[in-house]
Amino acid sequence: MLSYRHGFHAGNHADILKHAVLVHMLEYMTQKDKPLRIIDTHAGAGVYKLNGPQAQKNREFDTGIGPLWTLPQAPAAINRLLDLVKNLNDRGNLQIYPGSPLIAQTLMRSIDRLFLHELHPADYQFLRDAMRSDKRVKVLNEDGLTNLQALLPPLERRALVLIDPSYEIKSDYQQVIKQVISAHKRFAVGTIAIWYPVVNRLRIDEMELALKKSGIKNIQLMEFATAPDSLEHGMTASGMIVINPPWTLWAAMEETLPWLVDNLSEAGQGFYRLEQLVAEN
Template sequence: MLSYRHAFHAGNFADVLKHSVLTLVLEYMTRKEKGFYYIDSHSGAGMYSLADEYAQKTGEYKNGIAKLINQSDVPEVLSDYINMIKSFNTETELDYYPGSPAIAKYFDRRQDSAHLFELHPTDIQLLSEFCQRWHKSHVNQSDGYQGVLGLLPPPSRRGVVLIDPPYELKEDYVKAVKTIINAYKKFATGTYILWYPVVKRELIVKMQKQFHQSTVKNVLQVEYCQYKDTDEYGMTGTGLFIVNPPWQLNNQLAEILPFIQEKLGNTESHFELEQLIEE
């Protein structure tokens, strides 16, 4: 369908959770000298201006990153994420929000490489421009689901895969999990991050069942919801399935989630953190 533009939603509460986790995972990967692949199935534009018409039309960032950027009591575990956001902005203004490719570039080293997939004709152009001087990046206007599978296992046997579809089609819920199941068969030691929106609870339950019925081990599930589940249209929350998470990520999220709820939430807000499948 290709109508989805993440520019409308950049920096919202879902991005805060997704990108704080991505930051923690990438920071962990850089602790070892050996290089790794970063693979992004639905990359978007790379960087987003919060002053443009898309971000201003929805203003979602105002109830997301804008509420956290100048907090004085940020937990240390979240400081890398906040400092990374600040690195793209001035001391006084929040003008830009990095997409996942920009976050990967922030952590990129000479021995690492990024493989970015995007189909939207406008976003692929913006992504290509963003990556123009990033010599270890590979931008592809092709199906990210297939692209992920074609790159595994990476030569170094170290890799982080982010699967972050727009979920314009209900089939994406099943397809995203199936992609990880198939990727796991090729590369069982990789770290996989699968983002999902909370729109219809039964779709997420179906994803959980897919994982349980597969051979995938060590799956952590985290979810933060601004509002209670509803049958009405709209995203009430956000979540991630993380396969082979860094060993301390569970404890880190246990610190981050109450802080996000306190700063971004309301009386209906809640979170869940569960080891969905053991190692």
């Protein structure tokens, strides 16, 4: 199924949470003087024009990067993301928003390697163009979930995996958990970050339960909702489930999540979750 295009959703509240977590993890993991393998299973186009027809159709960035753009103060995790976005935009005019590939490319070092997967033919070509023949980056027109096992264990002996499918195919929820469990068996010390949308809470409950039963240790969940759960109004919340997170991530999210609720939720009706799903030991 190749109908999903992230350009229609770029810069929305879900992107803010996902990318704030990603930036924090990348900055922490690139401090160590050893190479890192970064794997993005659903990379998208890499970078998005907020003044283009896709982003302008529903203007979802008005729920995320738009209102945050001119705020004078923000938590450190949000500030770092804002710094990256501002560096892409001339003279302070918000026109460009980076996808996770461009964020990773910006923060990675010469010794790191980035593997990007995208199946949609148009977005795959945009992604190739965005990466500009960077020798550190490999762009693959392949299914990132099924190809994940072939990239683990990494030659670099360190890995950060980002899994963020559209979940338009309902079986994606089960497939993500299946592939994560297999990936963890191949490389138990890797950091795996799973993004999820809250459209039907039952599906998220099932994902959490499956991970708790998997035997995998050290799993944290961080979720931000702009409105109460609803079966009628689409995605009301999104979250990140991180296996083997950096030890600094919890404190960063303690500061960031309530701030997001205060600044991006609808009429103060939003909420957040920050939970240790499975203990480290």
